[in-house]
Amino acid sequence: MTGPRVTLYSRPGCHLCDDARAVIERVCAELGETYAEVSIDDDPALGERFGEEIPVTFVDGRQHDFWRVDEQRLRTALTA
Template identity: 85%
Template structure:
């Protein structure tokens, strides 16, 4: 199986992360893609990098969005 094209950086108890996860999961399922979720709380370097800008999504290794995930934008990035 190939690496997931989407990475969602989040933290437990974050309501924006919950919203982003639902959108990422739905779009990835629709397009047959996979995603990985990484808690920034497990890595001080990620905490330093992203701070309060979570959730952060990356597509194909490049930062795509933060705070909110737009399903249309994500779908477009994955089908471009």
């Protein structure tokens, strides 16, 4: 697979997004993975799709979590 395995959909000023980013950064650094962050405010279709469910985390193109990121669950998904 090319590119980051984890995508974080977020919006500026979102404290849950800040918390999710910290978990994702820690797990990705530990496992040698990268992640991409996309602001739903930059794309009306994403804003419509995710609305108030942010942050939303995708792993390998599939939705993994929303609102909170469980560190162990993310680690398991990336090592499976």
